[in-house]
Amino acid sequence: MIIFASLNMNRITLKLIKMKQMARTLLTVSLFSLLLTGSLQSQTLNEAGEKFNQGIELVKVENHDGAIAAFESCISICDKLGPEGAELRGRAAAQLPELHYKAGVALYKEKKVNEAIVRLEKTIAVADQYGDADTRGKAQKLIPQLHYAVGMAFYKKDEYLKTIESCDKAIAMDPDYAKAYLGKALAMNKLDDTEGMREALRTAIEKGEAGKDEKTVETARELGYKAYLSKGQKAIQASDYKSALSFLGEAASYSDGDANMHYLLAVTHNKLKMWDEAITQAQKAVAGEDSPDKLAAVFFELGTAYEYKGDAANACASYQKALTGPNGAAAKYQMEQVLKCQ
Numbered sequence: 582m583i584i585f586a587s588l589n590m591n592r593i594t595l596k597l598i599k600m601k602q603m604a605r606t607l608l609t610v611s612l613f614s615l616l617l618t619g620s621l622q623s624q625t626l627n628e629a630g631e632k633f634n635q636g637i638e639l640v641k642v643e644n645h646d647g648a649i650a651a652f653e654s655c656i657s658i659c660d661k662l663g664p665e666g667a668e669l670r671g672r673a674a675a676q677l678p679e680l681h682y683k684a685g686v687a688l689y690k691e692k693k694v695n696e697a698i699v700r701l702e703k704t705i706a707v708a709d710q711y712g713d714a715d716t717r718g719k720a721q722k723l724i725p726q727l728h729y730a731v732g733m734a735f736y737k738k739d740e741y742l743k744t745i746e747s748c749d750k751a752i753a754m755d756p757d758y759a760k761a762y763l764g765k766a767l768a769m770n771k772l773d774d775t776e777g778m779r780e781a782l783r784t785a786i787e788k789g790e791a792g793k794d795e796k797t798v799e800t801a802r803e804l805g806y807k808a809y810l811s812k813g814q815k816a817i818q819a820s821d822y823k824s825a826l827s828f829l830g831e832a833a834s835y836s837d838g839d840a841n842m843h844y845l846l847a848v849t850h851n852k853l854k855m856w857d858e859a860i861t862q863a864q865k866a867v868a869g870e871d872s873p874d875k876l877a878a879v880f881f882e883l884g885t886a887y888e889y890k891g892d893a894a895n896a897c898a899s900y901q902k903a904l905t906g907p908n909g910a911a912a913k914y915q916m917e918q919v920l921k922c923q
Contacts, residue, residue: 629658629666633673640676645684652676678708678716685720689727694734698727725751725758732764741768759789759797766801770808778808779831805835810842817845822852840869840879847882851889859886877906884912888920897922 636651655673659666685700701720708717732747745768751761762785769778782805789798809832816825826849832842843866850859863883870876884899897920903912916922 625658625662626666626669629655629662629669629673632658633669636673636676640680643683643687645680645687649677649680649684652680674711675713678704678711678713681707682716682720685723689723694727694731698724698731701727721754725755725761728754729758729761729764732761732768736764736768739771741771744768757788757792759785759792759794759801762788763797763801763804766804770804775812778805782835802835806832806838806842808832809835810838810845813845813849817848817852820852822849825849826853840866840875843869844875844879844882847879847886851882851885854889856886856890859883860890874906877903878908881906881908881912884915888915893920893922896920 632651632655636648636655639645639648639651652673656670659670659673681700681704685697685704688694688697688700701724704720705717705724708714708720728747728751732744732751735741735743735747745765748761748764748768751758751764755761762781766778766781766785769781782801785801786798789795789801809828813825813828813832816822816828825845829842829846829849832838833846836842843862846862847859847866850856850862860883863879863886866879867876867883870879880899881903884896884903887893887896887899897916900912900916900920900922903909906912
């Protein structure tokens with residue numbers, strides 16, 4: 582019995598020894614793993630730092646795409662590190678929106694406008710992702726200007742529908758962008774879209790005045806005046822005097838007009854038997870006209886209005902001044918055969 586007890590004690594002792602050895606082994610493995618993990622983390626953080634520094638150097642030489650790639654690699658490494666890489670990740674992420682913006686501007690300077698638009702749209706997405714409101718705002722402001730530039734390029738090629746499409750894209754991003762409405766008006770004038778042009782011009786002037794864009798307002802008024810004056814002239818040639826009066830009145834809404842517009846209004850009012858209005862417009866034309874032949878034509882219209890109004894004295898005086906102009910023969914006939922002017 583004593584021998585058996587001694588053997589049991591020996592077995593227990595051996596087990597205890599083995600358990601202590603296993604514990605030492607596990608402790609050693611754990612310490613090694615911990616050291617290895619720390620080493621790997623340190624090495625990965627160093628790699629992230631190297632990518633960050635690489636990005637900074639590429640920024641200096643304006644290699645925007647290369648810098649973006651370096652900072653994105655830095656961010657990817659930092660994401661694996663978790664909290665330990667958070668600070669470096671934030672610094673790298675802060676670089677990306679501005680780099681995309683600069684890349685878009687560089688494309689625009691190279692006259693790669695469509696590519697620039699795509700890149701600036703990417704800028705907005707990246708700025709939203711990383712919370713960069715300032716860079717988003719810059720891209721948001723520039724993109725409509727580029728759509729307008731594309732539209733004007735189409736306009737020069739006589740591709741007016743594409744001009745309107747590009748200007749609409751600009752307006753969709755910036756409803757207050759006056760130049761885009763002016764671009765639409767230019768194209769609509771070429772397409773003879775009278776109503777569309779009127780609305781586009783109205784908005785261009787309204788937005789331009791609100792934004793203190795005096796040049797756009799001036800150009801819009803000039804376009805409206807010339808376009809509707811031309812339509813008025815064509816309507817007179819077609820003997821469509823009601824349309825002529827409407828078009829000329831529209832022209833007058835954009836500008837006080839010149840002597841030619843007042844002359845055309847005098848002609849139109851005479852054709853519509855609106856004698857008083859014809860006299861008023863003819864007198865304005867007389868005040869502003871310098872050319873002898875044109876002035877004589879105006880006096881013929883003035884004489885006509887006075888004649889049919891029943892004012893023979895003023896009719897004769899006006900026809901007298903029309904004798905040397907293009908309607909001289911007609912003026913002489915009215916004076917001698919109709920009015921019997923003395």
